[in-house]
Amino acid sequence: MNKYNVTSDGFYGEFGGAYVPEILHGCVENLKNNYLKILNDDSFKREFEQLLRDYVGRPSPLYPAKRLSEKYGCKIYLKREDLNHTGAHKINNTIGQILIAKRMGKSRIIAETGAGQHGVAAATVCALMGMECVVYMGKTDVERQFVNVQKMEMLGATVHPVTSGNMTLKDATNEAIRDWCCNPADTFYIIGSVVGPHPYPDMVARLQSVISEEIKKQLLEKEGRDYPDYLIACVGGGSNAAGTIYHFLENERVKILLAEAAGKGVDSGMSAATLQLGKVGIIHGSRTLVMQSADGQIEEPYSISAGLDYPGIGPLHAYLAAIKRTEVVPVTDDQALEAAYELTRMEGIIPALESSHALGLLGLRKFKPEDVVVLTVSGRGDKDMETYISYANNLKK
Ligand SMILES: *Cc1c(COP(=O)(O)O)cnc(C)c1O
Secondary structure, three states, rough: OOOOOOOOOHHHHHHHOOOOOHHHHHHHHHHHHHHHHHHHHHHHHHHHHHHHHHHHHHOOOEEEEEHHHHHHHHHOEEEEHOOOOHEEEEHHHHHHHHHHHHHHOOEEEEEEEEEOOOHHHHHHHHHHHEEEEEEEEEEHHHHHHHHHHHHHHHHOOOOEEEEEEEEEHHHHHHHHHHHHHHHHEEEEEEEOOOOOOHHHHHHHHHOOHHHHHHHHHHHHHHHHHOOEEEEEOOOOOOEEEEEEEEHHHOOOOOOEEEEEEEEOOOOOOOOOOOOHOEEEEEEEEEEEEEOOOOOOOOOOOOOOOOOOOOOOOOHHHHHHOOOOEEEEEEEEHHHHHHHHHHHHHHHHOOOHHHHHHHHHHHHHHOOOOEEEEEEEOOOOOOOHHHHHHHHHHHHHH
16 A cells, blocks of 8 residues: 555545446446456456457567657657557556456446547457447547447447537547446446546556556666656556556656647647646546536547547546646647657657657657656557648648
8 A cells, every 4th residue: 555546435635536326336336346356366367468468469569769769868768559459558458347347247348439449449359258349439539530430330339429518538428427327237337548436547557557567577678677767658538647657656766757638738728738727526427637617517628639638637647746746748739740750750650649749748858868768659640640641731831
């Protein structure tokens, strides 16, 4: 037990908890009483590790990025979550949660998705396990990310376009929670980030912590010490960041820089910079920082990256920023796009737009030549080609 662990009722400082409607109370309570037992069970560990290795392709490489290191005057390693099956870190979590769902006797899976990456990862593990899968996705996102919709359908999932609100991630999440309320007995809700009611934030952080477990081992091999000077990751809800920092939180020598989406600028009225602009509120079952108006209505976030435009943030991250264990830096659309082209041209790696925000942070801080910097590339850029191409075309004009 340390000060970074969640309390037994789900709090990190003042953030977290489980604010759910009465009908879900039993469901959430049941999960809370069982998740640690399941995670610590030998048969779970064996099956989880086997699938991460043989199906996902873990461990993901820790790649020393030579040319990028020269440019920024330090030693940069990239943690290559983009090389995972389905193209991002999300699969680590969905594999873990479906194994938990099976052990809890559930037969039906629901999930929410924004850009479709979590939906695809959920549909993938449902195909793998032969389970029914229903994915809620805002109608706007269905239109923007149609290839991912087609993938989910090919995998056998039913995709429900959601037409309430702004028709994006927040609305899809509301609809998934509504479904869960109607079917609490047989349905397991696979949440895609370290958000939602306790125990989800802690459960997802533990499942993603394989990222930092591997970084420790890989750094020991490559650098002769098992910790870096800096860790860098992007935060939407905060799951790839939580996984990247999990096993380093207690090591105060490790400085943690997290990038959140500043959109067109923190003060432009078009951003998703929840840690800069959010106020304490409750969203999707958790007390955390929320982008909201003076009368408490949730404000629509904006980011060029569909995976980062969430109006809340995982309660762990709200806490870590409040106690200054992490520094959260806003990175704009343009800084992220520029960083995406830089990585592509210097290292031959096309990153996801979300990950490009983490890369954009490299230019905003000064590093020393001996600094070891580990940056998580959370996903690959296939889904973002249209955005990248139109950015390049606009520059030519
Ligand atoms: C979904 C997604 C994110 C944002 O989610 P987190 O929970 O903050 O990690 C970041 N990168 C990629 C590639 C994603 O697909």
